[in-house]
Amino acid sequence: MRKPTSAADDIVFWGLMLLTAWAPLPLGSNRPWSMAFLALLSGLLLLGLAIGHLVTRKDSPPLHRGLRLPLALAAVPLVWALVQWSTWTPESWHHPIWRQAAAALGTPLEGRITVNPDATLSTLMNLLGYLAIFWTAMATTRDPARARLALRLFALIGAGYALYGLAIFFSGTETILFFDKWDYFGSVTSTFVNRNSYATYAGLGLLCAVGLIIEDIRQRLPRQPLHMRRLPALALDIASRKFLSLVVILLLACALMLTGSRAGIGSTLIALVVLLGISLLRDRRSGLAGGLTAAAPLVLVLLATFWLASGPILDRLDENSPAADRLPAYRLALHAIQDTPLLGTGYGTFQEVFAAHRDLTVASPSSWKKAHNTYLENMLELGVPAAMALNLAIALIAWRALRAMSSRRRSRIYLTVGVSATVLVGLHSLVDFSLQIPAIAAAYAFIMGVTAAQAFRQTSQGPEESDG
Template identity: 45%
Template sequence: MTAAAFAAHSAPLLDRQAECFDGGCDLKPEATNAGLAWVNAGLLALVALAPLPLASNRPLPAALLALGAGLLLIGWSLAVWRGASVTISPSKIAGPFALYLGVCLWIAFQWLPGLWADPIWAEASAALGTALPGGISVNPDATLTGLMHLLSYGAVFWLSLQLNAKAERAYFSLGAVAAIGAAYALYGLIVWVTGNDWILFYRKWAYHDALASTFVNRNSFATFMGLCLLAGFSLFLKRIEPVLGVKRQWRQKTVLILESLSSGATVWLAGSVLAVALALLLTGSRGGFISSLAGLLVLALAHARGMLSRRTILPALALGAAFFTIIFLAGGGKVVDRYEAGGAELGNREEIYLLTLDAIEASPWAGSGFGTFPDVISAFQPKTPQLEPVWDKAHNTYLENALELGIPAAIALNAAILLLAGIALRGVQMRKRDWAIAGIGVAATVLVGLHALVDFSLQIPAVAMLYAFMLGIAVAQSWSTRRPGQDSTP
C-alpha cells in the first residue's frame, strides 16, 4: 500500500475524528437535548475558566466554582426530570459513591458543634473565660469550606460521567481539554519569554525562575499541564493508530506517519502537545515531570493494547523517543537544574512529614476537621529559622487527609478514587473499541496519585476539577452504552 493509497483508505476515519474535535459529531439525544447541551457547555466553561483566577485557589473564585458546579447539577437534574435519560446508572458506581458520600457526611459531622469536641475547645473556653460549643473540627469554617470543595468536585465528576457516555462526545471533551491546556501553556510561554514577571495583572511574588502561567505554584501548574498532556497525546495517538497498524517495513511506515501528520487536526494536536510539554518542562517541577512521565507510560500501554507487534513497536518507540528528545532539549534543563539543587528542599519536606505524623497520632480516628491542617500543624511546628514561618500544606495529600479526616475516612476517600480508576482499568481490558479513553482515567490517577506523595496539587481547585472531569469521561467509557438486543461491546 502506497502512502497515497493509505491516505485515501484512512481519510473517512480521520475526517470523522476531525469532525469530533470540531464539535460536528452526531451526538445522540442526551447531548442534543437543549437542557443538557447548555449543561455540557457550562461544564466545559467551568473547567476552562477554573485556572484563570490564580487557579481558583482563593476564597471568592473557589466559591464561584462551587456555585457554578451546583447550578449545573441542578440544570442536569431538571433536564432529567423533563425526560432526558440518565446514561450511566448510579448502581454502576455504587461502591465509590457510598464511600464518597460517607466521607462527605463525616466531614459534616466534624463541622457540627457540640459533638465529640476536640480538647482544644476546652482550652480555648478556659482561656477566653466563656463556654464555646466545640466540635471535632478545630476550625469549623475551614471544614465547611473543604466540604464545599469536595462536593463541587463530586458534581463535576457526576456531570462528566453522564454527559460523556457517547464516544464522540468523549473525544470532543478530550479535545477541549487539549485546547484548554494549549491556551494556558501558550500564555505561560508568552509570559516566560517577556520576562516572567506577571501573573495576569499581578506582579509575581514567587517562582520568578519558573513558568507557572495563571497559577502561583509551579508544581500545581505542572500537574495541570500533565493532565492536559494526557488528553492531547491520547488524541494524537488516536490519529496515527491506523498508520501504526499497517503491516509495512518501518521505513515505509515512517513515510506514512509523516504523511498522516499533514492533516489539519493532526497538526493542531501535535502543536498543542508540543506547547503543553514544553510548558511542563519549564515549570522545573521534578515531581510534576516524573508523575507526568509515569502517566504517559500508562497511557501508551493502554493505547498499545492489541496494537503493537514486532513490526510496529520499532517505529512507535522511535516516534516517541524523537518527540520526548526534542521537548527535553528545548526545556529539560530546568528540571535537571532542580534535581541538582533540591537537597535542602527535600530535607525540609521530610521534617514536615514527620511532624504531620506526630499530629496524626494526636487524633488518629476522628481527625482534626477537613481543611484544618494549617491550624493544627502550627502547634507542632518548631520555631527554627530553617523552616518556613507558616505551613499551610503538608506537601503530601495522603498524610494531610489522614490528619484532617482521621485515618478511616482518609482511607475511604482514597479508596473511592481507586475504585473509580479500577473501573476505568477494567474498561481498558474489556472494551473492544475506544478503550484508550478509559485508559486516560487510569493514567490521570497515576499522575495525580504519584504527585500527591510529594505535593498538594489535588488541593488546588483548578487541578482537582480537571481531574474529576477527565475521570468522569474515562469511567463513562468503561461500559457499553448500547441497549439490550444490539451488538454491544463491554
Template identity: 45%
Template sequence: MSETATETVVPAGRTDRPLLFWSLLAIITLAPLPLGCVDAWSWGLLACLVGLLLLLWAGAVASGRQSPAFGMRRVWPVVLLFTLVVLWAWLQTRSFTPAAWHHPLWALADSALTWTLPGSISIDPFQTVSAITRLLTYGGIFWLALQYGRRSSRAHRALVVLTYAGAIYALYGLIMYFLGLELILFFRKTAYVNDLTSTFVNRNSFATFAGLALVCATGLITVTVTKATLVQSSIAESLLRIIEAIAEKGWLLVVCWLTLLLALVLTHSRAGFFSTMLALGAFLVAAGMTRAVDRRLAIGLGGVTAMVLTLFLMFNGQQILVRLLETSVAEEERPLVYERVIAAIADSATIGSGYGTFEEVFRFYRTADILGTYTKAHSVYLENALELGLPAATALYGVLLSLAVICALGIRRRRRDAVYPCVGLAATVLVAVHSTVDFSLQIPAVAALYTFLMGIACAQCWSSRQPEDAW
C-alpha cells in the same frame, strides 16, 4: 465529527441536552484563569456554577425530559466511599458529637472565656464546611461528566478542547517566561520568579495541569496514528500513512503536545515532571494492552516521546536536572514537616482534626527548625489523614483507587474507544504520584480538570450501545 448511530439511543421525549455539558466544559477550561481558582471568590463561583448545572440536570431528569446515562449500579463503590467521606467531614463540624471527641482547643477556649462554646471535632468548622463544599463541587463535576460523556464523539471533542485550552495556558506561560515578564495576569509574582507558572501561583500546580493536558494530547495523537495504521501494510507504508495523517489532521495536536511539554520542562518542577513522565508511560503501556492499539505502535510512540523528551531536557531542562542532582533530603524542610504531621496524626488518628484545617492545626506542632510557611502539608495523603482521620482518609483514597480500577476494567473490556479509559488511568497515576510530595490536587482548577477527565474516562468504560442504567 458527527455522533453516529452507534451512540447511546435516548428514548423519544427524553432527548439528551448537551448544552449543560458544554457549559461545564467551558467552566473547566476557564477555571485556571483566576490564579487556579485558589481564592475564596473564585472557587466559590466555581461551586455555584457547578451546583446550578447539577440542579438543571436533576430538573431535566425529574421532569422526564432527559434520562440519566448512568445510575449508581456501575459506580457504586465511588459513590459510597465519597458519600461516607462527606458525611464524616460534616459530622466533624457538629457539636452533638461526644465531648471527648472534640478538639482540645475548644476546652482551652472555654477556660479562657466566661461562656461555653459549642465544641466539635473540627478545630475550625467554617474551614471544614468550605472544604466539604469544594469536595462536593468536584463530585458534581465528575457526575455531570459521567452522564454526558457516554457519547464517544463528545468525549473526543472534550479532549480536543482540553488539549487546546491547556496549550493556550502553556503558550501564555511561555510568552511571559521568554519575555522575562514576572507577572501572573496583572499581578507581579512574589514566588517562583524564574519559573514558568502560567496563570497559577505555584509552579507545581501548573506542572500538574499541563501534565493532564499533555495526557489528553497524547491520547488524541494515539487515536490519529492508530486510524492511519488500521490497514495492514509494510512498515514503510505504515510510516508514510502516519506522516500523512499527522500532516493533514494531527499537526495542530503535535504542536500543542510540544508546547505543553516545553512549558512543563520550564516549570522546573521535579515532581511535576517525574509524575507526568510516569503518567505518559502508564498511558502507553495501557494503550499497548488494549485491542485497539497495536503494541508495536505503542512502543514506537514511547520511543518518539523519549527522544523528544531527551532533546527538551538537553536544551531547556538543565535546571530540572540540576535540582534533581542537588536534591538532598537532609537539607530540605519537608522531611521535618512530614515528621511533625505524622506526630499530629498520631494524636487524632481515628477522628482527625477537621477537614480543611491543616494550617490551623500544624501551628501547634511545628518546631523552631521549620522556618518556612506551610499552609499545606506538601503531601495530600498525610494532610488528609491529619484532617479526616485514618478511616475517612482511607475511604477518600479508595475513591481514587476505585476510579483507577474502573478504568483498568474498561481498558480490558473495550476495543473501540479504549483510549479514554487509558487517559483516565494515566491521569490518576499523575495526580496520585504527585500528591505524595505536593498539593496540586488541592488546587481547585487542577482538581476540577482531573474529576472531569475521570467522568469522561469512566463513562467510556462501557459500550454506548448497552442500555442505560436503572437507578
C-alpha cells in the same frame, strides 16, 4: 452506535467546558471568592442537568452496579466532615481547643471535632463542587464522540494556558495576569502561583493530547502487520495530518519542562510511560514495532521538547529532593495524626493544627499551610478511616477503567487517559498539594468523569458495552 444527546445535555456540556476553561484563570481558583464561585457554578451545572432531564422527561440510565461502592465510599468523607462540624457530637469527641478557649474566655462554648468550623465547611464545599463536576462530566460524555470532544477541548484549553505562560516567560515580565510575581521567578507558572501546581495542570493536558494522537495513530494502522518499508510513509502522513495536535503537545511539554518542577515533571513522565505502554502493548494488530514507528513524530516532538527545555530542571537536580526537604514536616504530621487517628481535627484545618506541633526541625515553620503530602493531610484532617475511604473511591474508578480496557477498542483511550491521570496526581500528591488547588482538582474530576462515563457505560443489551 452513536446515541443522540438532548439539547439540555448539550447546554450543560458546553457550560461544563466553559467552567473547565475558567477555573485556572483566577490564580488557579485558589482564592476564597474564586473557590466559592467555582463550587457555585459546579452546583448550578448539576442542577441544570437535573432540571433538563425533568423538563424533557428524559430517564437517566440506571446507576451501574460498579459505581455503587465508589460513590458510597465518596459519601463517607462528606458525611464525616458534617459530623466534625456539628455541635451535637459527644463531648469526649470534641477537640481540646474548645475547652481551653472556654476556660480562657470565661464563658461556655459549644465544642466540635473540628478546630475551625469555617475552614471545614469551606473545604467540604470544594469537595462537593469536584463531585458535581465529576458527575456532570460522566452524565454528558457517555457518547464516545462526545468524550473525545471533551478531552480534545481540554487539551486545547491547556495549550492556551501553556501559550500564555510561555509568552510571559520569554517576555521576561515576571507577572501573573495583572500582578507582579512574588515567588517562583524564572519559572513558567501560567496563571498559577505555584510552579508545581501548574506542572500538574500542564501534565494533565499533555496526557489528554498524547492519548488522543495515539488513538488516531492506532485507528490508522492496518489490521495486518505493516511492511517495514511502509512505516516511514505512514509516520509522515500522520505528522502532516496531525500537525495541530503536535503543536499542542509541543506547547504543553515545553511549558511543563520550563516550570522546573522536579516532582511535577517526574510524575508526568511516569504517567506518560504508563499511557504509552498501555496504548502500544495492548494493540497487537500491527505489532509493537509498527506502533512505535508510526508514533515516531510524537516521540520525536516529546524528546526534542524535553531536551531543549531541560535547563531549569537540570539546574535543580543538584538541590535536595522535594521529599527530603519535607521529611521533618511529614514526621510532625504523623505525630499529629496519632493524636486523633479516627476523628481527625476537621476537614481543612491542617494549618491551625500544624502550628501547634511544628518545631525548628521544619524549614520556615511559620509558613507551612499545607503538608506537601495530600494523603497525610487528609488523614490528619478527616481521620484515617474517612481519608482512606476517599482515596479508595478514586482508586476503584481507576481500577475499573483499567479492567474495562480488555472489552474496549474504540473508546479505550478515554480509559487509558483516566488511569494515567490518576498515576500523575497520585504520585505528585506524595510530595506536594496540587490536588488541593481547585482548578487542578476540577480538571482531574472532569477527566475522571469522562473516564467513568466509558468505564461504566450501559446499553439496552446489558450492563456493559463492548466495542470489539
